[in-house]
Amino acid sequence: MIKHGIERQTLAVAAIPMLVLALLLEGYFTYMSYAEMDRSLLRRANLIVRQLASSSEYPVFSGNQSLLQQQVDIAASHQDIRSVVVRDANLRNLAVAGNLNNTNERVLFENPMPVSDNPVVFHEDHNFLWLYQPILATQIQLDEFDNDRAVNLPNKVLGSVIVAVGKEALNRDKLEMLGVNLLLLLLVLLTTMLIAMRVSRRITLPVMAMHNAIRRIGKGQLDTRIAGNSVRELDALASGINDMANQLQQDRSTLEQRIEKATQELRLKKEEAEKANFDKSRFLAAASHDLRQPMHALGLFIGELRSRLETPDQLKIASKVEESVEALSSLLDSLLDISKLDAGIVIPQIQAVDMGAMMRRLQQDFQPIAQRKNITLRVRPVEGAVLSDPVLLERILLNLLSNAIRYTPQNGSVLLACRRRGEELRIEVRDNGIGIPMEEQQNIFREFVQLANSARDRSKGLGLGLAIVDRLCRLLHHPLSLRSAPSCGSNFTICVTRVIGVEELLAEPEPISAVPISRHDRLDNLQVLVVDDDILVRTSTAGILETWGCRVAVADSLREIGDRHSGVNFDLVICDYRLPDGDGLMLADLLKVQCDIPPAFILVSGDTAPEILQSVNQRGLHLMHKPVRPAKLRSLMLFLLKKRSESD
Structure with missing residues (x-):
């Protein structure tokens, strides 16, 4: 839907009714003027025809064609008379004046001639008007002895008068009148539009000023004000907008103060929440680390214990204990997953x-x-x-x-x-x-x-x-x-x-399958170094490895490794992350520098801090979180040893 402004609508309201009224009046008066002009021309032509028919009675009767021609020429000299013809009763032309062409003759001879006391219009077109009047010889018989019995004899038709009246001048007058009327109509319409435009602008200009002011207020320029107006209603509207701007300015000032106060409170609450979240994460990391140490040792002890139990009752009790350890491990693994995702590794x-x-x-x-x-x-x-x-x-x-x-x-x-x-x-x-x-x-x-x-x-x-x-x-x-x-x-x-359109899917990576525990496995005589500051973890790890046939050396710190195991070529190193004099990452870096063929390295940690996970991930090491299930530990050992032998 097309939307028009106030100015156009005001012009339409003012101009359209005026235009319709002017057209109706113009049409009516033009029609009446045209009709009056046509009647005037017809009256004048009728008068000329009657006079000519009356004056032609004697010349026609007497056969005096010169007198008849003289009267015809006089009639033809009148304004708008184009041709005059006087005919006898046998339709022979007795006198002709004006231009009588073939068209005129066809009109004369093709149309029947009525008998009438008054002139008759027997043909009319855009340019000519043809009138017919018979020439009658009036015969009256008088009774000299009895006037009351006088009898009028019927009139005898001696001939006829036919006059062609031209309408060119009439048409010119009509066109001139129409042009003048249209010019007056245009002047009236233009005057109306100018007045309407002037009146509408007294409304549109203040309204546009208010529109621009409201837009500036909407953009935040609340100090914008609107000047007064001579139109009472618009002046009241401008005052209302100014009052609204004043109120908005006051409300914004109040709101800014409230926002500033709320922002400070939110900032304090955010800092408190971040501190609480940090404390929670630190508590969970510390609790997870402290819980994983004994859980890790307990899992390894149970693995070693199962390999030494023989009776079904003993194995059943060991299974129940293992289920409890599995439940605790699931909780710690879930916490580890959350830590990994939060760390972004x-x-x-x-x-x-x-x-x-x-x-x-x-x-x-x-x-x-x-x-x-x-x-x-x-x-x-x-x-x-x-x-x-x-x-x-x-x-x-x-x-x-x-x-x-x-x-x-x-x-x-x-x-x-x-x-x-x-x-x-x-x-x-x-x-x-x-x-x-x-x-x-x-x-x-x-x-x-x-x-x-x-x-x-x-x-x-x-x-x-x-x-x-x-x-x-x-x-x-x-x-x-x-x-x-x-x-x-x-x-x-x-x-x-x-x-869409993929025919072959990428193959899914096959998980490392757990190898069944056997004393006749590839782990026999494997030289393994276990580094952990917790004696329970060292003992349990060494015990389960020895049941798998490994030769195990233990250490509780980096210094003990240098003192007791310097120069020994180990096939595998299982090291805790936290050590009294360093961490497992330092040992991994040291082995890469000192050994021509670095041993396979497994880092074991009970800490789930995000920064630790990121550091291990950057070095490409294999990290197992405590508690470690014996089957997973064995599977990873076999995988790393196989990878190491293939690289050699």
Whole structure:
């Protein structure tokens, strides 16, 4: 819709009615003037025809053509008379004046001649008007003895008079009148428009000034003011805008003061929160380190103990102890994952990931767990590839499926499905479990938040799974959304970019498989150095390595290594990060410089501080966090030794 300004609308309001009225009046008066001009011409022509018909009676009757021609010439000399013809009763031309061409003759002879006492217009076009008048011989018989019985005899037609009246002058007068009228109409219209423009500008100019002032006020120039106006309503509007600007200026000043005060308070609260978060991280790191030391030793002692137990009862007790150690290790591993993500050392390896294979693998892993709770696990895989990190994406889905099964009651159902949406693939994990209230849907992604586990039942998890999912999704730039309601289940959705047109998927890295413990393995006679300042860790590590056939040397510091083991060529070094006189990174750097063929190096630490993780990652070392499971330690040892032998 086209929007017009006040000035145009005012012009339209003023000019359109005036134009319509002027056109109507102009049309009416022009029509009346034209009609009067036509009537005037016709009256004058009628008079001429009557006079000529009356005066031609005797010449026609007597046959005096010279007198008749003289009268015809006199009639033709009148204004607008173009031709005059006098004919006898036999339609012969007795006298002719003016220009009588073929067209005139055709008009004369083709039209029937009426008999009438008054002149008759028998033909008319744009340029001519033809009038006909018969020439009558009046015969009256008088009764001299009885006047009351006098009888008028019928008139005898002696001939006719035909006059062609030209309309050129009339048409010129009409055109001249029309031109004058149109000129007057134009002058009236222009005058009206000028007056309307002048009146409208008295409104539009102040309105535009107010518009510009309001725009400046909207941009923050609250000191803008509008001058008064001669129009009462506009002056009231300008005063209102000025009052509004004054109030806004006062409110902004007050608001700025409040914002400054609130900013200072927020800055203080932010500093307090950052300090509290730092203290929490430092406490968790210290607690994790102190807990990992005995846990690490305990795990190794249990590994060594299992290899020496023989009776089923003893093995059963050892299994229970190992389950307890596994639960504590899971908690510490989850804390480690959070620390790694916060430290920013997890670098995604983006590649094409086969979603069909991953979903079938997850179904195979979780089907037994779902069956134990009598939960129906349905997986709707889709054949295709997405761009993501295969390990991290599988970890996300693993945590979501684990949560869904954990919080779905018996006889419930869990669905893992994919939907194609344009260039994206929507991965959904649905359940019909307890659901999540709207006000708590943001809190569940925080650490240690479990809405349905106020008693902290370990079987319901640790409250870190969704926190890890949230961090991994943000790391991979995969949008994560949640739809849930109490008693209606939950639906977690992840959007991943599809790979279109890829025929071969990049092969997934094969995990390092655990090698079964055997006394006849490649670790026999392996020269290993164990460095740790904790005697329990040294003893437990040396014990499990000796059961694998290794020759083990121990040290509690860098100085003891130099004093007792200088010059010894070790195949493998297992070193704690924190040492009394340094750290494990210093020992790794020293071995690279002193040894022609540096030994395989495994760094073991109970510290999860982000800066430590970054330093280890920069050097490309293999870091294992305490507690270390014997099977993982053995697998990594075999992997490093194999890699070392291949490089040799």
